[in-house]
Amino acid sequence: MISLQGKKVVVVEDDTWYGEHLLRILQGEGVTCALADHPAKAIDLIDEMQPDAIILDMLLTGSTGFVLLHELQSHSDLASIPVIVCTTILDSLQMKHLEPYGVKRALDKTTMHPEDIAVALRGVFI
Amino acid sequence: MNGESKATYQEMSPSVILHGDSGLIAAAHELKAPLALIRQLAFLMEDETITIDQKKRMAMQTRLAAEKALRLTTDLTKVARLEDALFQLEPVNPAAICEDVAKELDEYFAAHGKKLTVQQSRSLPLVIAHHDLLRRILVTFSDNALQYGGEEVRLSIKKNSRSIRIAVRDYGPMLSPKDFTAIKRKLMTPQPVHARPQSSGLGLYIAGQFAHIMQGTIGMTRHRDGVSFYVDMNASTQLQLL
Numbered sequence: 001m002i003s004l005q006g007k008k009v010v011v012v013e014d015d016t017w018y019g020e021h022l023l024r025i026l027q028g029e030g031v032t033c034a035l036a037d038h039p040a041k042a043i044d045l046i047d048e049m050q051p052d053a054i055i056l057d058m059l060l061t062g063s064t065g066f067v068l069l070h071e072l073q074s075h076s077d078l079a080s081i082p083v084i085v086c087t088t089i090l091d092s093l094q095m096k097h098l099e100p101y102g103v104k105r106a107l108d109k110t111t112m113h114p115e116d117i118a119v120a121l122r123g124v125f126i
Numbered sequence: 127m128n129g130e131s132k133a134t135y136q137e138m139s140p141s142v143i144l145h146g147d148s149g150l151i152a153a154a155h156e157l158k159a160p161l162a163l164i165r166q167l168a169f170l171m172e173d174e175t176i177t178i179d180q181k182k183r184m185a186m187q188t189r190l191a192a193e194k195a196l197r198l199t200t201d202l203t204k205v206a207r208l209e210d211a212l213f214q215l216e217p218v219n220p221a222a223i224c225e226d227v228a229k230e231l232d233e234y235f236a237a238h239g240k241k242l243t244v245q246q247s248r249s250l251p252l253v254i255a256h257h258d259l260l261r262r263i264l265v266t267f268s269d270n271a272l273q274y275g276g277e278e279v280r281l282s283i284k285k286n287s288r289s290i291r292i293a294v295r296d297y298g299p300m301l302s303p304k305d306f307t308a309i310k311r312k313l314m315t316p317q318p319v320h321a322r323p324q325s326s327g328l329g330l331y332i333a334g335q336f337a338h339i340m341q342g343t344i345g346m347t348r349h350r351d352g353v354s355f356y357v358d359m360n361a362s363t364q365l366q367l368l
Contacts, residue, residue, distance in 0.1 A: 018162070
């Protein structure tokens with residue numbers, strides 16, 4: 001099993017309680033992670049941390065995850081960072097539309113289990 | 127990056143573009159977030175390695191998330207009955223309602239590291255309203271401000287020429303004109319889920335319906351450092367008649 005120890009992850013989630021629990025799970029796996037509750041803060045954090053992956057909610061306060069995905073794609077140094085989408089609207093999204101944005105995995109918040117986030121993260125590092 | 131291969135969120139979610147029963151679908155989506163959080167918390171509380179303090183915090187978050195979902199379902203029920211039910215309007219004290227709202231949401235705000243305050247005002251007339259509906263409008267505005275705003279959210283009351291404006295002011299980042307327009311649109315109609323940032327605007331739409339039944343209107347004002355959502359209610363002439 002791939003170790004996540006030492007990996008760096010930015011979690012973009014405007015529900016701070018949900019984000020808090022994602023951080024707890026990731027930290028339990030040895031991941032260094034930080035939470036951004038809106039895309040502008042996420043860009044700052046991503047610049048600062050240069051993460052190995054980004055976990056992204058799609059419905060964000062005052063914005064959507066697509067704003068951040070567009071922004072990431074417009075920077076050559078950020079475009080290749082793998083993104084895992086974690087959202088309640090997965091049934092409204094199609095992976096073929098997300099993949100061009102660097103989205104490698106998509107998780108449905110309404111059905112996922114806590115361990116799924118680490119499994120998805122390992123998946124993008126294979 | 128090939129731009130042509132991309133689709134906007136709006137384009138890629140035709141299944142949620144609403145044609146008829148928009149309120150029902152918006153409500154379902156609105157409820158997903160607290161339910162998903164509650165479910166996740168339940169999983170985490172089963173973990174035997176978490177501390178008692180962590181468990182207590184999760185239990186508190188579970189309760190507050192459930193209460194938020196219940197507020198929405200209660201409001202939806204009320205909206206569905208607006209035409210049938212008789213909501214008797216009477217002179218009510220807006221300052222007392224603001225205090226009630228601040229008290230009701232105190233724990234919810236504190237749990238998010240925020241504070242809901244009431245700006246004290248003197249010598250304001252009563253408003254013609256239904257106590258519970260007006261309270262629910264202000265709870266909705268406050269809940270909305272919690273998502274958007276900075277650490278403090280403030281309730282205030284101001285007298286205009288013939289009406290009383292009760293506002294919920296947040297100190298979050300300035301909204302772009304585009305977002306401001308989008309949110310204003312939500313005040314008028316429940317938006318399809320594709321149009322929403324963070325929320326469907328269902329709560330704001332419900333607040334508008336409640337205001338309408340009380341002959342009031344809701345609106346919003348953009349500030350350099352945040353937004354005010356307000357409801358304008360008719361002032362009671364009761365005192366002038368004495």
